[in-house]
Amino acid sequence: MPFALKIDEVCHNFGDNQVLNHVNLKVGHGQFVALVGPSGCGKSTLLRAILGTHPPVGGNIYAHGTEITRPSCDVGIVYQHYSLYDFLTAQENVAFGPMLDQTNLWFRIFRFWDFFRMYRGWMEDARQLLNKLDLEKAINKFPADLSGGMKQRVAIAQAIIMKPKVLLLDEPFGALDESTREDLQVMLLQLYQENVRARDRGEMPPYTVVLVTHELNEAFYIADRVIGLSQYHGNGFPGATIVFDQPAPVFSPTAPRNFGIFFEQKELLRKVVFDEKYLPKGDEFVTFWNQYEKLHGIPADGVMPKSIGTVVDGPAITTIKE
Amino acid sequence: MIRKPISKVRWWAFSIAAMVVVVLLYSWMSYRQKEFNPKDTTIPNATQFLEGIETLTKPDVNGDMWLIMDLRATYGRHLAGMLVGVILSLVIGLAMGCYTDAEAIFKFQLTCLSKIPPTAMIAVYFVLFGTELNMYVAMISLGIFPTLAMAVYQAARKDVTHDAIYKAYTLGASDSEVVWNVVFKQIIPRFLEAIRLTVGPAMVFLIAAEWATADIGFGYRLRIQSRLLNMNVVYIYLVILALTSYLMDWSLAYARRKMCPWFGE
Numbered sequence: 095m096p097f098a099l100k101i102d103e104v105c106h107n108f109g110d111n112q113v114l115n116h117v118n119l120k121v122g123h124g125q126f127v128a129l130v131g132p133s134g135c136g137k138s139t140l141l142r143a144i145l146g147t148h149p150p151v152g153g154n155i156y157a158h159g160t161e162i163t164r165p166s167c168d169v170g171i172v173y174q175h176y177s178l179y180d181f182l183t184a185q186e187n188v189a190f191g192p193m194l195d196q197t198n199l200w201f202r203i204f205r206f207w208d209f210f211r212m213y214r215g216w217m218e219d220a221r222q223l224l225n226k227l228d229l230e231k232a233i234n235k236f237p238a239d240l241s242g243g244m245k246q247r248v249a250i251a252q253a254i255i256m257k258p259k260v261l262l263l264d265e266p267f268g269a270l271d272e273s274t275r276e277d278l279q280v281m282l283l284q285l286y287q288e289n290v291r292a293r294d295r296g297e298m299p300p301y302t303v304v305l306v307t308h309e310l311n312e313a314f315y316i317a318d319r320v321i322g323l324s325q326y327h328g329n330g331f332p333g334a335t336i337v338f339d340q341p342a343p344v345f346s347p348t349a350p351r352n353f354g355i356f357f358e359q360k361e362l363l364r365k366v367v368f369d370e371k372y373l374p375k376g377d378e379f380v381t382f383w384n385q386y387e388k389l390h391g392i393p394a395d396g397v398m399p400k401s402i403g404t405v406v407d408g409p410a411i412t413t414i415k416e
Numbered sequence: 417m418i419r420k421p422i423s424k425v426r427w428w429a430f431s432i433a434a435m436v437v438v439v440l441l442y443s444w445m446s447y448r449q450k451e452f453n454p455k456d457t458t459i460p461n462a463t464q465f466l467e468g469i470e471t472l473t474k475p476d477v478n479g480d481m482w483l484i485m486d487l488r489a490t491y492g493r494h495l496a497g498m499l500v501g502v503i504l505s506l507v508i509g510l511a512m513g514c515y516t517d518a519e520a521i522f523k524f525q526l527t528c529l530s531k532i533p534p535t536a537m538i539a540v541y542f543v544l545f546g547t548e549l550n551m552y553v554a555m556i557s558l559g560i561f562p563t564l565a566m567a568v569y570q571a572a573r574k575d576v577t578h579d580a581i582y583k584a585y586t587l588g589a590s591d592s593e594v595v596w597n598v599v600f601k602q603i604i605p606r607f608l609e610a611i612r613l614t615v616g617p618a619m620v621f622l623i624a625a626e627w628a629t630a631d632i633g634f635g636y637r638l639r640i641q642s643r644l645l646n647m648n649v650v651y652i653y654l655v656i657l658a659l660t661s662y663l664m665d666w667s668l669a670y671a672r673r674k675m676c677p678w679f680g681e
Contacts, residue, residue: 147582165585177579180678181601190597195588199596236678256587 096159098123098302099144099260104153105333106139113139114150115333119321120383121260124289124299126282128313128342129306131323132368135334137306140323141264144304145169158259167195170258174265176245178237184248185233188220189213191256223251227281243274247281254285254301263305267312275312276351282316283347310363314342314356319382322367328375338366339380349406460648468648482637486653489633491660493549494622497556501618502611504557505564512565513572513603514595523569526562534559535624547629552622559621560614567610571603605679608672615664619657 099121106114113136121127131137142148144155146165154161157168178187193202193216202209224233227247232240240248246266253261267275282303289299307313313320322338329335340363343355353360365372366379446459457464472483508526511518534555541558545551576599584598626635634653641649672679 145582145586147578147585165582167586167588169586171579171583171586173579173583175579177577177583179580179598179602181604181676191587194584194593194597198590199592238678238680252583252587258586 096156097121098125098158099304100156100159101140101144102154102156104140104143104150104155106136106143106148106150106152107333112331112333114143114335115331116329116335117153117323119336119339121302121304121319123302124293125319126286126289126301126303126305126317128317128320129304129323130308130310130313130320130363130367131334132325135323135325137323138264141262141304141306144260145171145262167191167256168259170253170256170261172246172249172253172261172263172266174268176237176242176249178245178249178252180237183234183236184224184229184240184244185217185220187237187248188223188251188255189216191252192216192219195256219255220251223255224248227251241274242270243278246270246274246278250278250281257300259302261301261303263303263307265306265308268308279312279316280347283345286316286318286344287347310360311353314360315345315351315353317342318344320359320363322363322379324367326367326370326373328373336380337374338363339382341382341385343406345406352406355406457645458647460651464648465652468646468652471646471649472652485632486634486637487656489630490622490626490635493552493626493633494556494619496549497553497622498560498611498615498618500553501557501560501564501614505561505568506607508561509565509568510572510595510600510603512569513576514599519569522565526565529558530562530566534621538625538628541625542629551629552625555621555625556618560618563617564610564614567613568603568607571606571610572599575606576602605672605676608668608675612665612668615668616661619661623657 097120099119101117101119104114104117105112117140129137129140139148143150144157144162146155146162146169149155149163156162160168162169178184179190182190193213196212197209221233224230224247227250229244229247229251232244232248237245237248250263250266267278270278282305285301285303289301292299303317305313305317318341320338320340320342321336323334324337325332325334327335327337340359342359345351362379366374442459443461446461449456449459450461460468473481475481508518508522512522513519537558538555541551541555545554580598580602581594584594589597622633623635623638626633627639628635630636634657638650638653641647641653673681
């Protein structure tokens with residue numbers, strides 16, 4: 095089985111300005127990957143390339159083995175500013191995707207009753223998903239009547255109901271207050287737990303996430319793998335590339351938010367990715383797959399069966415050792 | 417204090433008082449005028465207004481009433497012109513807002529067309545479309561078209577973010593579904609607001625055209641009766657124009673509130 099996401103020698107430039115160069119990345123099914131980097135390093139460019147709205151000048155990107163050349167249902171997106179449809183209620187926003195995906199304009203007009211029956215089913219699915227995300231009271235409200243946190247939950251529901259191969263989160267909590275942000279971080283950890291349970295049952299984990307964020311604590315707290323994209327490197331070519339790729343601790347939603355666990359790793363990331371004077375060379379800090387293969391061998395099926403980082407589970411802290 | 421809110425009672429009291437002042441002022445002016453010249457018709461009194469209503473509703477030799485004939489002619493032309501203009505503007509405006517090719521084709525032409533007063537083009541419409549209904553429909557529809565199409569275009573460009581469009585694609589939408597299910601639905605309230613703003617100008621174009629070329633309709637009647645200084649008929653027509661315009665404006669605002677409750681006030 096192919097990887098959920100594979101980025102192969104991606105390069106991008108705007109005129110003479112080389113933004114991305116030699117970007118290579120493989121993301122297994124069920125991984126939560128955080129992408130961090132200095133301002134202007136090309137995170138958004140890479141995200142748009144993965145989304146398919148702005149294909150790269152060089153290289154290829156594949157979602158579950160299919161090359162991405164334009165936006166499709168394979169890759170879902172949640173933006174910082176929600177981008178919900180103002181004219182639809184929360185429930186309709188979530189049901190909007192299945193409706194667009196499974197019917198077309200002519201079907202909706204000429205087979206109205208079939209469409210109506212299907213639409214009721216999607217609305218019910220949407221209701222259940224919104225309930226799962228603690229949005230029972232928001233179901234019939236328009237986005238203008240929802241708080242920022244509620245809008246972002248609806249946006250996440252809208253994306254995951256489509257079961258995308260890869261879900262992109264573009265600074266999803268950047269516009270939220272601290273408390274709401276923490277609630278939503280826990281919600282993402284709950285989705286990660288669904289991945290863990292699916293793996294335990296021998297099923298394909300349902301959520302593969304690439305999270306772009308400026309918050310380093312958030313990156314290490316939510317993701318099981320942190321990637322640093324930076325233009326500050328000593329690899330001898332212009333543009334940003336991946337200079338940091340390491341496993342991150344895996345927190346359970348009920349575990350205390352003990353950020354001290356990854357303090358040293360965060361400081362290393364800060365130096366390697368954000369320090370203009372420190373220019374890492376080669377794959378010195380790109381060690382995720384090396385460590386993974388040491389533990390589990392090459393994941394030929396692209397599914398990540400176990401975490402290789404620290405697992406922070408409930409109040410107890412355990413470390414998986416080789 | 418500036419913009420300090422007031423109670424509803426105070427609001428209505430001021431509105432009614434202002435209306436009463438206008439009526440009293442008019443009555444006083446009419447009374448004074450009658451003292452100088454009892455047969456004066458420039459500032460008609462209540463009796464003269466009743467005579468005006470009788471004139472408008474009295475069947476002529478063919479059994480037709482002026483008021484009904486004029487209402488039918490003017491509002492038939494107005495409605496047909498608005499309908500054609502609205503459809504044309506929606507199609508072109510949406511195309512411009514969604515497709516850069518269409519934007520390149522139409523934007524410059526629309527900008528040029530919007531700078532020419534439609535009433536100045538009566539001769540052009542007269543030559544191209546004759547003097548019948550077609551001319552009035554063309555005049556109104558092409559008169560409101562640049563403004564309305566640009567409003568739709570601007571709304572499609574500014575009210576619908578790139579993110580909303582990209583997301584629609586990730587939800588499985590085709591290009592036509594993005595236009596219909598995302599862009600069109602998002603701009604409906606702005607579109608209805610833009611139509612509200614064009615109802616008045618459309619009527620101005622029509623009255624001007626009827627004034628110049630018609631043999632029936634409000635514009636024609638106003639021209640004839642103004643020449644004869646029959647202000648008791650003129651004022652009644654002006655009141656009808658104001659009331660119907662208000663009714664159309666209110667209907668569109670109501671439709672916007674009902675169709676787009678998410679848009680707010």
